[in-house]
Amino acid sequence: xxxxxxxxxxxxxxxxxxxxxxGVTSRxxxxxxxxxxxxxPVKIGKMLFWKHRELEAWIDAGCPRRExxxxxxxxxx
Numbered sequence: 001x002x003x004x005x006x007x008x009x010x011x012x013x014x015x016x017x018x019x020x021x022x023g024v025t026s027r028x029x030x031x032x033x034x035x036x037x038x039x040x041p042v043k044i045g046k047m048l049f050w051k052h053r054e055l056e057a058w059i060d061a062g063c064p065r066r067e068x069x070x071x072x073x074x075x076x077x
Contacts, residue, residue, distance in 0.1 A: 012049035021055055036066040
C-alpha cells in the first residue's frame with residue numbers, strides 16, 4: 001500500500017489503495033476519476049493521491065459526483 005503522511009497527518013492513498021477502500025478495481029477507480037465520480041485528488045509530481053479521511057466522508061455521504069461533493073474536514077484538537 002502506497003501511502004504518505006503529510007505535516008498535518010492526513011493520510012494520502014494512491015489510486016489502487018483508494019479503489020481497495022471503495023471496494024472496486026483500480027481500473028474502475030481510474031474510470032470513475034476520469035468521469036468525475038471521485039473526489040479531487042492531490043497531485044504530487046506525476047502521481048495522484050486521495051485523502052483517506054475525505055474518502056471515508058465521501059463514502060458515508062453516498063459517493064456523490066465530484067461537482068456535488070463538498071468536503072469539510074472536522075477539526076481535531
